[in-house]
Amino acid sequence: MLRLVPFAIVFLLSPCLHGEDWTQWSGNDRRGTWAEDGILRTIPDGGLKTSWTVPIGSGYSGPVVSKGRVIVTDYRPKPETRTLEAKERVLCLDEKTGKELWKYEWETHYRRQMASYATGPRATPLIAGDRVITIGATGVICCLDLESGKLHWTIDSLKQFGAGVPVFGVSATGIVWEDTVIIPCGGREGLLRALHLKTGKEIWKALPASHDLPYTSPELFELHGAPRLIQWCNEELAAFDPSTGRKLWSVPFTARANMAIGRPVQIGNHILVSGFYDGSMLVRVTGAESAEIIWKNGGKGERPNQTKSLHAVITTPIVEGDHFYGTCSYGELRGLNLKDGERVWENKDLTRQGRWGSFFWVKNGDHYFVNNDLGELLIMQFTPDGPKVFGRTQLIEPDTECGYGPRRFANAKVNWVHPAYANRHVIIRNDHEIKRISLAAD
Numbered sequence: 089m090l091r092l093v094p095f096a097i098v099f100l101l102s103p104c105l106h107g108e109d110w111t112q113w114s115g116n117d118r119r120g121t122w123a124e125d126g127i128l129r130t131i132p133d134g135g136l137k138t139s140w141t142v143p144i145g146s147g148y149s150g151p152v153v154s155k156g157r158v159i160v161t162d163y164r165p166k167p168e169t170r171t172l173e174a175k176e177r178v179l180c181l182d183e184k185t186g187k188e189l190w191k192y193e194w195e196t197h198y199r200r201q202m203a204s205y206a207t208g209p210r211a212t213p214l215i216a217g218d219r220v221i222t223i224g225a226t227g228v229i230c231c232l233d234l235e236s237g238k239l240h241w242t243i244d245s246l247k248q249f250g251a252g253v254p255v256f257g258v259s260a261t262g263i264v265w266e267d268t269v270i271i272p273c274g275g276r277e278g279l280l281r282a283l284h285l286k287t288g289k290e291i292w293k294a295l296p297a298s299h300d301l302p303y304t305s306p307e308l309f310e311l312h313g314a315p316r317l318i319q320w321c322n323e324e325l326a327a328f329d330p331s332t333g334r335k336l337w338s339v340p341f342t343a344r345a346n347m348a349i350g351r352p353v354q355i356g357n358h359i360l361v362s363g364f365y366d367g368s369m370l371v372r373v374t375g376a377e378s379a380e381i382i383w384k385n386g387g388k389g390e391r392p393n394q395t396k397s398l399h400a401v402i403t404t405p406i407v408e409g410d411h412f413y414g415t416c417s418y419g420e421l422r423g424l425n426l427k428d429g430e431r432v433w434e435n436k437d438l439t440r441q442g443r444w445g446s447f448f449w450v451k452n453g454d455h456y457f458v459n460n461d462l463g464e465l466l467i468m469q470f471t472p473d474g475p476k477v478f479g480r481t482q483l484i485e486p487d488t489e490c491g492y493g494p495r496r497f498a499n500a501k502v503n504w505v506h507p508a509y510a511n512r513h514v515i516i517r518n519d520h521e522i523k524r525i526s527l528a529a530d
Contacts, residue, residue, distance in 0.1 A: 110153045110508035113212035113261040122452045122509040128529045129455060131479035139524040140186030146519035147208025153510035154215045156183045160522055161222055163208030173197045176209055176224040180237055190237030196226050200253040207488060210259035216285060221269050225257035241288035249275030260305040265330040274301045280319055292333030299323050300346040309354045311373045320361050322346040336377045341369050350404035362400035364417055365390055368429045385429030390417045397429040398422055402446040413470045419445020433474050448506040461502040462486050487518045
């Protein structure tokens with residue numbers, strides 16, 4: 089008995105560490121938070137340790153992690169077709185070793201979208217219990233078994249719903265509500281569809297086909313004590329009953345060129361959105377079926393000297409207290425006042441990016457882990473007085489051609505992928521490899 093006492097004391101005095109999976113885009117709660125403890129707060133002198141690196145095909149879609157498995161989608165063109173005809177693939181890897189456990193693939197083509205963006209799936213997979221939901225760049229939806237890769241059901245949105253493919257490809261990730269998965273996948277009779285998780289059967293559809301297919305993913309917020317499905321598209325910010333698809337309220341916010349991409353952000357009963365051409369907007373939800381615009385703050389154009397608020401592209405803004413932060417149209421890092429959207433500070437030294445410059449940030453405790461276009465990881469805090477940097481290192485090579493002509497600045501290749509933060513590691517991919525890197529403090 090006496091021999092057990094030292095062990096018991098050590099056990100009781102040691103910090104309680106817990107791991108956490110990463111089951112969907114932007115984290116388990118879809119809010120960009122990562123609740124694990126035992127995470128480092130700066131970059132060690134010797135750098136970060138890579139657990140494994142595995143070759144894959146191209147794509148913008150981020151990885152997800154559950155039950156010891158890493159799921160990622162990619163794209164491998166047929167050599168003779170100049171990338172427009174290819175196979176999209178769902179790949180399952182062992183989380184600890186990177187060993188391939190299973191794969192599922194289908195043939196597709198990218199002739200319906202801008203050729204310079206024919207570089208793979210955009211939407212991050214979604215894990216719902218023992219099922220994996222994926223959607224490819226041309227709207228092919230698959231429901232697979234997490235353990236075995238067995239196909240439960242699949243839908244080709246182009247064929248079944250008469251859907252179109254937007255310029256940048258189908259990009260939005262679905263979200264689970266009860267026994268359905270809700271996905272902006274398009275169609276002549278509705279752009280937003282709820283599908284039964286077990287069968288793929290359509291339960292409801294919403295959003296008029298006169299709108300453009302949204303790039304931004306749907307969100308589930310609790311507002312005034314009730315769950316609401318929030319969808320931002322090129323015409324409006326709208327709330328729906330997630331069980332029926334009935335629209336409850338909407339406020340107009342035209343996103344030119346359909347540049348509504350980042351997530352809507354909830355602040356209590358308020359919602360913040362920010363778009364490339366049109367600036368930012370704060371909406372107050374005033375009741376079960378009503379909302380109003382508090383402020384809308386834009387500019388005269390897309391360039392830094394024309395934008396007075398925040399004109400985000402891929403980056404979802406973050407909110408801390410009475411301020412919000414984000415990267416603007418040409419990669420400028422900005423801090424802004426939440427009460428009116430007015431700029432408080434700007435920093436161009438940390439991004440070293442340009443047009444469409446973006447951050448993917450995840451909050452862990454009182455620090456943010458920030459991934460930028462350059463394939464770097466920064467550990468940061470954001471304050472009304474400016475940003476603080478506690479560490480910066482290169483994680484992966486930025487190797488994706490940014491598309492749309494010259495990017496008008498130095499770094500023409502980017503890494504536009506939201507990594508997964510799971511079990512004290514970051515898992516990040518580019519167009520030729522995926523790697524798992526330790527962020528454990530010990």
